[in-house]
Amino acid sequence: MSVDLSVNIAALTLKNPVMPASGCFGFGREYSEYYSLDMLGAVVVKATTLHPRLGNPTPRVTEVTGGMLNAIGLANPGLDRVLEEELPWLAKRNVPIVVNVAGDTVEDYCLVVDQICQSGLAHAIELNVSCPNVERGGLAFGVDPPVLRNLVEAVRPYCTLPLIVKLSPNVSRIQDVAMAAAEGGADALSLINTLIGMQIDLNTRRPVLANRTGGLSGAAVKPVAVRMVYEVAKTVDLPLIGMGGISTGKDALEFIMAGAFAVAVGTANFTDPYACPRIIRELTELMEAEGIKNLEEIRGCAL
Amino acid sequence: MQVKENRQLSKDIYALKVIGEFPYNEVQAGQFVDIKIGTGLEHPLRRPLSIACCDTLKEELTLIYRVVGAGTAWLSQRIAGDFVDVLGPLGTGFPLPEPQSSVLVVGGGVGIPPLYQLVREFDSSIQPHIILGFRDKFDCFWIEKFAEYGRVTVCTEDGSKGLKGFVTTALGSENEWDYLYSCGPKPMLRALKGHFEGTNIQGYVSLEERMACGIGACAGCTCLTSDGKGTKRVCKDGPVFLWEEVAL
Numbered sequence A: 001m002s003v004d005l006s007v008n009i010a011a012l013t014l015k016n017p018v019m020p021a022s023g024c025f026g027f028g029r030e031y032s033e034y035y036s037l038d039m040l041g042a043v044v045v046k047a048t049t050l051h052p053r054l055g056n057p058t059p060r061v062t063e064v065t066g067g068m069l070n071a072i073g074l075a076n077p078g079l080d081r082v083l084e085e086e087l088p089w090l091a092k093r094n095v096p097i098v099v100n101v102a103g104d105t106v107e108d109y110c111l112v113v114d115q116i117c118q119s120g121l122a123h124a125i126e127l128n129v130s131c132p133n134v135e136r137g138g139l140a141f142g143v144d145p146p147v148l149r150n151l152v153e154a155v156r157p158y159c160t161l162p163l164i165v166k167l168s169p170n171v172s173r174i175q176d177v178a179m180a181a182a183e184g185g186a187d188a189l190s191l192i193n194t195l196i197g198m199q200i201d202l203n204t205r206r207p208v209l210a211n212r213t214g215g216l217s218g219a220a221v222k223p224v225a226v227r228m229v230y231e232v233a234k235t236v237d238l239p240l241i242g243m244g245g246i247s248t249g250k251d252a253l254e255f256i257m258a259g260a261f262a263v264a265v266g267t268a269n270f271t272d273p274y275a276c277p278r279i280i281r282e283l284t285e286l287m288e289a290e291g292i293k294n295l296e297e298i299r300g301c302a303l
Numbered sequence B: 001m002q003v004k005e006n007r008q009l010s011k012d013i014y015a016l017k018v019i020g021e022f023p024y025n026e027v028q029a030g031q032f033v034d035i036k037i038g039t040g041l042e043h044p045l046r047r048p049l050s051i052a053c054c055d056t057l058k059e060e061l062t063l064i065y066r067v068v069g070a071g072t073a074w075l076s077q078r079i080a081g082d083f084v085d086v087l088g089p090l091g092t093g094f095p096l097p098e099p100q101s102s103v104l105v106v107g108g109g110v111g112i113p114p115l116y117q118l119v120r121e122f123d124s125s126i127q128p129h130i131i132l133g134f135r136d137k138f139d140c141f142w143i144e145k146f147a148e149y150g151r152v153t154v155c156t157e158d159g160s161k162g163l164k165g166f167v168t169t170a171l172g173s174e175n176e177w178d179y180l181y182s183c184g185p186k187p188m189l190r191a192l193k194g195h196f197e198g199t200n201i202q203g204y205v206s207l208e209e210r211m212a213c214g215i216g217a218c219a220g221c222t223c224l225t226s227d228g229k230g231t232k233r234v235c236k237d238g239p240v241f242l243w244e245e246v247a248l
Helices: A079-091 A106-119 A145-158 A174-184 A219-235 A249-257 A275-290 B070-076 B113-121 B143-147 B186-195
Strands: A007-009 A012-014 A018-020 A061-064 A067-070 A097-101 A124-128 A163-166 A188-191 A195-198 A213-217 A240-243 A262-265 B002-008 B013-019 B032-035 B047-055 B060-066 B086-090 B103-108 B129-134 B151-156 B179-183 B202-206 B222-224 B231-233 B240-242
Touching (some): A018 A275, A067 A219, A079 A106, A097 A106, A106 A145, A124 A145, A145 A174, A188 A219, A262 A275, B002 B070, B013 B070, B032 B060, B047 B070, B047 B113, B060 B070, B103 B186, B113 B179, B129 B143, B143 B151, B179 B186
Parallel strands (some): A097 A124, A124 A163, A163 A188, A188 A240, A240 A262, B103 B129, B129 B151, B179 B202
Antiparallel strands (some): A007 A012, A067 A213, A195 A213, B002 B013, B202 B240
8 A cells, every 4th residue: 555645734745754854954965874764754964044154162972871961052064055056956956945044133044045945945944933942032922822823924925935933832821822823924833942951060060961951852742732732723724734743653643642743853853864854765665564645644643 | 993902001091993995195194083872862963083194004093092982982892803984084284294304293182192193104304203191100002102203201190100290391492493383182282382482393282172074164263364364164174274274
């Protein structure tokens, strides 16, 4: 039996629902040494800001049980270099490109989104309003529903591509921020970004990360992420991209049953550089074994 | 790859020998491999271990590591016949010196291993001076093996073996070297750079940093460039850098 893995996220058609999560995949160059990127549903690139950012001091990654903490701090080469060097390279790889955009101010977001849309090198925008590791911007936009609605409304006229808003789990009711993003004009939502965590070194008696706190990701967050996708799927009528601890085809299927249209893979890329193509293969085999012909058949079946 | 041997060299330092399919001929001294810890989801981040010896004839890799946490403790319990998931070789290693040149090699603690593969690759016309720094006599390893490739001076912090003090105490007044190759803690690398400031020495340093992806994608292990205005990825652009490239 052949299965149909294709899925539509707003105006974006993906041949399969698996994409790397922003920040875990650079701009694709490194992983292209391991497999052909056109196997992926899409590539979501590292958060891009107006100006280059060096990020936080190191150490800025550390392992915890079943996961990791990162406090990279949106390190990226800046809009100009992304437009001149990274996206033109990636655009030749025959895979839809989702550009993750972050900013300090509403104006930054608008400017970056505008230029990326005009470049013709991207297929969708993911608005990063949920980075927990920077002082200004990022999370500040993602935890307050009215502030988020204003930002999405402001960006919307500049965004000629499908607009995905990436939600933070660091809120008491994710349905409220999801609703605000929808009201602001989002075409789709992605969730979850990382949960704020900390690890302390017993020898130095200090936090391991130079930034003290960092975003928790990996298998440890999966039940939280599944619950949040489930809650948002029940509340908001937008396509969802689910992520948080996905490392197998079974994990992907679980998110789809919770209501996700597509899934993103983050930390698992670090454990296994072939994680994304493997998850696509495992998902295909699972669907064949279960007699599931297409994703729509099971999407949100747990709701 | 399969474990051939996992031998304790000193108090908490082990040498892991692995065999099996691996691009042995592509290894450059100073590169590392990234090893998967455990079989489940408990340890998502691989551990970067520098290549201490790549024997292309016997087709085996030797990796030396210090047990510092749960991941390396797991690794220390692997026995001959066990399988480990090894990714690599990764990173950018040491460019080799010109034949006939005078070469100083300085390693500190668990920074010493990649320097062994380096001296093995030197042209036979090169007789390096090799300075190895350890905490104490119980921390020492591979001194005799290094001695096959050059003149070795050992330093220990407590003086229990060799000279008492850090590696810098062994530098002496002889400053006319063509190359310096070093790997060890940042303060050691900084002291070396300070010592040779103003000389014509070509200095290479190998840096250590906590890594996530190990292949240059995640920006977790970056270091600042020497002007402080940019970053380099330790796992991909490094771990070996010319010392004027990076902030130490």
